[in-house]
Amino acid sequence: xxxxxxxxxxxxxxxxxxxxxxxxxxxxxxxxxxxxxxxxxxxxxxxxxxxxxxxxxxxxxxxxxxxxxxxxxxxxxxxxxxxxxxxxxxxxxxxxxxxxxxxxxxxxxxxxxxxxxxxxxxxxxxxxxxxxxxxxxxxxxxxxxxxxxxxxxxxxxxxxxxxxxxxxxxxxxxxxxxxxxxxxxxxxxxxxxxxxxxxxxxxxxxxxxxxxxxxxxxxxxxxxxxxxxxxxxxxxxxxxxxxxxxxxxxxxxxxxxxxxxxxxxxxxxxxxxxxxxxxxxxxxxxxxxxxxxxxxxxxxxxxxxxxxxxxxxxxxxxxxxxxxxxxxxxxxxxxxxxxxxxxxxxxxxxxxxxxxxxxxxxxxxxxxxxxxxxxxxxxxxxxxxxxxxxxxxxxxxxxxx
Amino acid sequence: xxxxxxxxxxxxxxxxxxxxxxxxxxxxxxxxxxxxxxxxxxxxxxxxxxxxxxxxxxxxxxxxxxxxxxxxxxxxxxxxxxxxxxxxxxxxxxxxxxxxxxxxxxxxxxxxxxxxxxxxxxxxxxxxxxxxxxxxxxxxxxxxxxxxxxxxxxxxxxxxxxxxxxxxxxxxxxxxxxxxxxxxxxxxxxxxxxxxxxxxxxxxxxxxxxxxxxxxxxxxxxxxxxxxxxxxxxxxxxxxxxxxxxxxxxxxxxxxxxxxxxxxxxxxxxxxxxxxxxxxxxxxxxxxxxxxxxxxxxxxxxxxxxxxxxxxxxxxxxxxxxxxxxxxxxxxxxxxxxxxxxxxxxxxxxxxxxxxxxxxxxxxxxxxxxxxxxxxxxxxxxxxxxxxxxxxxxxxxxxxx
Numbered sequence: 003x004x005x006x007x008x009x010x011x012x013x014x015x016x017x018x019x020x021x022x023x024x025x026x027x028x029x030x031x032x033x034x035x036x037x038x039x040x041x042x043x044x045x046x047x048x049x050x051x052x053x054x055x056x057x058x059x060x061x062x063x064x065x066x067x068x069x070x071x072x073x074x075x076x077x078x079x080x081x082x083x084x085x086x087x088x089x090x091x092x093x094x095x096x097x098x099x100x101x102x103x104x105x106x107x108x109x110x111x112x113x114x115x116x117x118x119x120x121x122x123x124x125x126x127x128x129x130x131x132x133x134x135x136x137x138x139x140x141x142x143x144x145x146x147x148x149x150x151x152x153x154x155x156x157x158x159x160x161x162x163x164x165x166x167x168x169x170x171x172x173x174x175x176x177x178x179x180x181x182x183x184x185x186x187x188x189x190x191x192x193x194x195x196x197x198x199x200x201x202x203x204x205x206x207x208x209x210x211x212x213x214x215x216x217x218x219x220x221x222x223x224x225x226x227x228x229x230x231x232x233x234x235x236x237x238x239x240x241x242x243x244x245x246x247x248x249x250x251x252x253x254x255x256x257x258x259x260x261x262x263x264x265x266x267x268x269x270x271x272x273x274x275x276x277x278x279x280x281x282x283x284x285x286x287x288x289x290x291x292x293x294x295x296x297x298x299x300x301x302x303x304x305x306x307x308x309x310x311x312x313x314x315x316x317x318x319x320x321x322x323x324x325x326x327x328x329x330x331x332x333x334x335x336x337x338x339x340x341x342x343x344x345x346x347x348x349x350x351x352x353x354x355x356x357x358x359x360x361x362x363x364x365x366x367x368x369x370x371x372x373x374x375x376x377x378x379x380x381x382x383x384x385x386x387x388x389x390x391x392x393x394x395x396x397x398x399x400x401x402x403x
Numbered sequence: 404x405x406x407x408x409x410x411x412x413x414x415x416x417x418x419x420x421x422x423x424x425x426x427x428x429x430x431x432x433x434x435x436x437x438x439x440x441x442x443x444x445x446x447x448x449x450x451x452x453x454x455x456x457x458x459x460x461x462x463x464x465x466x467x468x469x470x471x472x473x474x475x476x477x478x479x480x481x482x483x484x485x486x487x488x489x490x491x492x493x494x495x496x497x498x499x500x501x502x503x504x505x506x507x508x509x510x511x512x513x514x515x516x517x518x519x520x521x522x523x524x525x526x527x528x529x530x531x532x533x534x535x536x537x538x539x540x541x542x543x544x545x546x547x548x549x550x551x552x553x554x555x556x557x558x559x560x561x562x563x564x565x566x567x568x569x570x571x572x573x574x575x576x577x578x579x580x581x582x583x584x585x586x587x588x589x590x591x592x593x594x595x596x597x598x599x600x601x602x603x604x605x606x607x608x609x610x611x612x613x614x615x616x617x618x619x620x621x622x623x624x625x626x627x628x629x630x631x632x633x634x635x636x637x638x639x640x641x642x643x644x645x646x647x648x649x650x651x652x653x654x655x656x657x658x659x660x661x662x663x664x665x666x667x668x669x670x671x672x673x674x675x676x677x678x679x680x681x682x683x684x685x686x687x688x689x690x691x692x693x694x695x696x697x698x699x700x701x702x703x704x705x706x707x708x709x710x711x712x713x714x715x716x717x718x719x720x721x722x723x724x725x726x727x728x729x730x731x732x733x734x735x736x737x738x739x740x741x742x743x744x745x746x747x748x749x750x751x752x753x754x755x756x757x758x759x760x761x762x763x764x765x766x767x768x769x770x771x772x773x774x775x776x777x778x779x780x781x782x783x784x785x786x787x788x789x790x791x792x793x794x795x796x797x798x799x800x801x802x803x804x
Contacts, residue, residue: 018459052479058419059483060490067489070497071482074475078453081472082460088468089461096471101546122546145502145523 005127005168006031009041009137009159013175014232015079016046024232025086027173028132032092037127039166041137041159042083044075062316065110069139069149073099076136076155084134094132097122099139099147104158106140106148109288113148114215115140115157120165135162153213160216164223172212173232178239179204179211181255181403186394190403194237196254197244203346203380204257217241244348252349252356253401258394259342260387262292263315264372266307267325268333272299277306283324284308287317293342293384295373307373309340309384340372341390343397344382351378363400369393406528406569407432410442410538410560414576415633416480417447425633426487428574429533433493438528440567442538442560443484445476463717466511470540470550474500477537477556485535495533498523500540500548505559507541507549510689514549515616516541516558521566536563554614561617565624573613574633579640580605580612582656582804587795591804595638597655598645604747604781605658618642645749653750653757654802659795660743661788663693664716665773667708668726669734673700678707684725685709688718694743694776694785708774710741710785741773742791744798745783752779764801770794 008028015021024040032038043049052071056063080096087094099106103119126133137155142148150157156172163170179201182190196204198221205214211229220227220241230238270276277296284291289310297305310318315336322334350356360381364371369392371383385393397403409429416422425441433439444450453472457464481497488495500507504520527534538556543549551558557573564571580602583591597605599622606615612630621628621642631639671677678697685692690711698706711719716737723735751757761782765772770793772784786794798804 018456021460055419055479055483056486059422059486063486064489067482067485067497070485070499071479074478077475077478078456078472081468082457084468084471085457085460085464088465096468098471098548101548147499147502 003035003037005037005039005166006171007039007041007159007163007166007168008171008173009155010043010232011155011172011174012043012046012048014173015042015083018082021045021079021082022086024173025083025090027232029087029090029092032132039123039127039133039135039162039168040083041135041155041162042076042079043137043155044072045079045082048075048078066146069110069113070147072149073136073139073147076138080134080136084132087132087134092132093130094134095126096134096136098136099158100141102133102135102162104135104140104161106142106150108148110146111149112151112288113140113142115150115161115219118161118165120162123162123166150215151213153216156213156216157219160220160225160227163225163227164219169226169228170220171228171230173230174211175232176211176229177231177234177236178229179241179255182394182398183256183258186258186391187256187398187403190398193239193254195240195242197348198241199244199379200254200346200348201241203344203377204255212241251347253345253347253403254349255346256394256398256401256403257344257346258390259344260390261312262309262340262342262384263312263318264307264309264337264340264384265318265322266305266335266337267322268305268335269303269331270306271329272302272304277304280306280325283321284318287314287321289314289317289321293373293375293382295375309342309373312338339387340384341387342382342384343390343393344380345397345401346380348379350380357381359401360397363396364393367392367396369396404436404438406438406440406567407572408440408442408560408564408567408569409572409574410556411444411574411633412556412576413444413447413449415574416443416484419483422446422480422483423487425574426484426491428633430488430491430493433533440524440528440534440536440563440569441484442536442556442563443477443480444538444556445473446480446483449476449479467547470511470514471548473550474537474540474548477539481535481537485533488533488535493533494531495535496527497535497537499537500559501542503534503536503563505536505541505562507543507551509549511547512550513552513689514541514543516551516562516620519562519566521563524563524567551616552614554617557614557617558620561621561626561628564626564628565620569626571621571626571628573628573630575612575630576633577612577630578632578635578637579630580642580656583795583799584657584659587659587792588657588799588804591799594640594655596641596643598749599642600645600780601655601747601749602642604745604778605656613642652748654746654748654804655750656747657795657799657802657804658745658747659791660745661791662713663710663741663743663785664713664719665708665710665738665741665785666719666723667706667736667738668723669706669736670704670732671707672730673703673705678705681707681726684722685719688715688722690715690718690722694774694783696774710743710774713739740788741785742788743783743785744791744794745781746798746802747781749780751781758782760802761798764798765794768793768797770797 084096106113227241485497507514628642
């Protein structure tokens with residue numbers, strides 16, 4: 003019998019009424035003859051509320067305890083959803099991350115799935131039960147409850163699909179993947195399909211629909227992923243291996259990220275050891291660095307800039323204090339109102355001129371960018387957040403997205 | 404180094420401010436040189452709120468899922484309390500029931516602790532950490548998260564103390580054990596000490612301070628238990644092995660239980676098999692039966708009455724429907740407004756006349772009782788709840804409690 007993994011995010015299970023709707027949607031699919039695994043996130047804003055609660059105790063709470071705290075959110079949803087199935091006359095079993103065999107490693111709050119022991123899930127599917135799995139969480143080698151970071155429920159769903167050889171359906175509050183975030187550009191087009199590579203770029207560049215890591219796992223294990231609305235019954239977007247039709251299109255989408263910080267370290271004595279040390283210190287605090295740029299040396303000194311997520315502000319301040327304490331000539335500037343705009347498309351690999359075209363559009367419209375980075379299939383610019391709106395409208399229009 | 408286990412109930416950790424107070428209280432004891440284990444319940448009314456949530460899905464939710472749901476309550480408290488310790492500069496570790504090695508068996512929602520693997524707790528105590536354990540929960544042989552029923556956090560604390568050879572301090576919203584519930588009889592006296600046996604009788608007869616099972620474990624493993632106020636710094640009550648001084652007192656206390664149902668099954672054909680079958684059916688639904696009485700057979704038929712907790716109403720209705728379906732001559736009456744009043748005292752073992760004295764007091768004051776049961780150290784009466792207040796006032800006064 004074929005297995006389907008469905009994942010429902012926090013908005014889709016934010017209250018009892020919605021949980022019941024999810025149950026009915028899953029049951030409809032089961033009635034078509036599929037074995038069903040359902041991955042759920044915490045109800046609505048539960049995770050944020052729990053984080054707020056922890057902040058009342060400490061501005062920088064223990065990360066192990068934070069994982070312990072946050073993981074309760076999904077445990078509540080799985081038990082309620084499982085109750086709903088039983089209320090409708092279907093057998094089900096709710097499983098926390100550790101019960102579902104999800105083993106993780108890495109730093110707390112940002113663990114990665116290292117393996118899944120799929121036996122318990124398979125046994126229960128064989129018994130005809132709907133299996134309800136807590137997203138976002140697992141257990142590490144020390145037996146600690148861990149979480150996978152924001153968007154971690156997607157990762158759980160895709161990783162389970164990989165192990166179960168199944169389709170992975172991500173039901174969410176958007177209707178699929180758009181060329182541009184429709185909240186920002188209202189004429190954005192919904193894509194019928196997108197390649198893993200493009201989606202990874204889009205995700206890592208800020209398109210809020212799916213976490214990069216989840217798509218990465220999908221790509222690695224060739225898991226077909228379907229992203230669609232949890233409330234409306236209309237077609238969504240398939241994320242799959244790239245095919246010819248996709249390559250004809252030069253640019254697939256525009257991705258916008260507003261939650262970023264730009265850090266500039268001025269007057270750093272120029273030698274590679276110095277710069278390596280800087281980033282080692284940053285890495286030690288588990289801060290993910292995104293774009294890096296460096297000025298040419300002048301008087302044997304350089305300025306190094308990098309971007310990171312706003313969430314890292316606490317950790318970042320700590321590292322920067324250390325660095326300044328060691329060398330008081332160094333000056334650190336942290337800019338908070340920075341946005342990143344990225345143009346993504348597999349077609350860019352085989353077609354030159356896109357970079358030039360984008361530079362031209364920005365220049366003609368007096369939009370100043372602070373940093374540029376490029377990959378095989380994307381170009382990213384950081385701009386002042388005040389220029390974001392304008393830049394998106396113009397780029398989306400000019401590139402026909 | 405000496406270990407102390409402290410347990411704080413839901414009221415003591417109902418908000419962040421109170422959690423911080425608990426942390427300080429534990430730290431003060433640690434500073435005296437003790438290794439500290441802290442058992443906590445869910446914050447305030449969390450457990451009730453979770454039960455209400457489940458009722459929105461089903462009037463009779465799956466018990467396995469209910470355990471899954473309820474256990475999140477303590478998981479939230481342990482993580483927050485552990486964060487508080489770290490905020491105050493003390494190393495700590497939060498452990499769920501399964502992480503703390505608490506193995507259970509039995510029916511969901513009413514599991515019993517079968518064993519505790521104490522190694523993880525011991526290791527962490529040796530490392531100087533304060534160990535914070537989720538009360539009320541454990542894990543069964545199938546790897547399901549289980550709960551120990553109401554008051555289960557006391558059981559966790561006493562069972563841990565038994566394994567760790569430690570004093571067990573139960574901090575609660577009352578100041579100790581009273582001869583009579585002070586909310587009902589304002590002149591009640593606080594006891595400096597009480598024997599395990601008396602406390603078990605008091606607890607099982609409805610004195611809300613501690614669960615019978617917790618005291619039972621304390622008695623079995625000779626764990627010294629100290630019950631005191633979590634907010635006020637005044638002396639509490641020791642529960643310990645009985646000594647001479649206790650035996651001098653004939654009656655130690657009065658225990659009142661209002662949450663009971665009385666079920667009467669009329670027109671049951673009198674043979675022992677019939678009656679055994681009745682109670683087998685009741686037992687199959689995990690309904691705890693308390694007092695049982697039976698009329699003399701008349702026309703080969705008898706009436707059987709028994710009392711049970713109000714919580715069992717759902718399960719009870721189910722069993723009674725079955726019984727009536729099998730024999731439509733049978734009539735079932737469920738009375739909901741019943742209270743039980745019990746007189747408890749170790750001294751009663753060696754002194755006759757207490758029963759007569761109590762009957763006389765009730766008769767002189769026109770208080771009708773429905774059932775009477777006696778044990779070596781207690782006498783219990785069920786009365787209409789409307790008579791409860793009057794009966795308690797008169798008995799407490801006449802017996803000088």
